[in-house]
Amino acid sequence: MTNKNFFLKEIKEKMKPILSYYKNKMSKIRIGKANHEMLDDITIEYYNNKVPLYHLSSLEVINSNTILIKPWEKNNLSLIEKSIIKSNLGIIPINKGKFIKLVIPSLTEERRKEIITSNKLKLEQAKISLRNLRKDYNKKIIKEFSEKDLIEKSKKEVHEATKESISKIEQIFENKNKEILKID
Structure with a gap:
């Protein structure tokens, strides 16, 4: 028993x-405040593999509504940008040449x-x-x-x-x- x-x-x-x-x-859940966890599910197509964003770049929350994404390799900028757009986060990435800036709009x-x-x-x-x-x-x-x-x-x-x-x-x-x- x-x-x-x-x-x-x-x-x-x-x-x-x-x-x-x-x-x-x-x-x-995005609530109008910058939070690196909101990017955890974003994957990048990298050499025919889906790789988490944080494996290809550093993520830095610089204030309550802005995140900077700094790729380890500059040629990954466009891949990261495209993945963020496809992710349905509702945030338009701003490609600054060396990094991507995400400005989180107020709700x-x-x-x-x-x-x-x-x-x-x-x-x-x-x-x-x-x-x-x-x-x-x-x-x-x-x-x-x-x-x-x-x-x-x-x-x-x-x-x-x-x-x-x-x-x-x-x-x-x-x-x-x-x-x-x-x-x-």
Whole structure:
């Protein structure tokens, strides 16, 4: 027979990547402030390989709305510029010959609302992932245990772990929305 705490430990471990992924997605949302993390997903086609931007250049946040990208090799400037344009960041790179300057525009009220709507969808997707995980573990618990009390206790523990994780992502969501709505 499986240790009754096994399912609880296992589901908590399986929830960590969902929380981490959600937190990572929220941290990359552009909110009108320069942040090098917003460039983490940009890859450059370099000798038939997709290479992360930060492998080909240095990134420097010089003030609250400007990032400088300094390629290690000057001939990568146009490749980097094209990749930024394709990335759908909504930022037009300014090629200065030796570096690329990114000026992060302030968000309009309409754009802030669009971002919050998009964030709600991401929040719901994360909640669905957590609930599906709970559903899968409830099925495992029923298969593993025969004692009704043990099944109910285990299901309750799994439910509480799910509730706790959902609360964490909701807090991340609320914090990000406060940040988005804050007008500088």
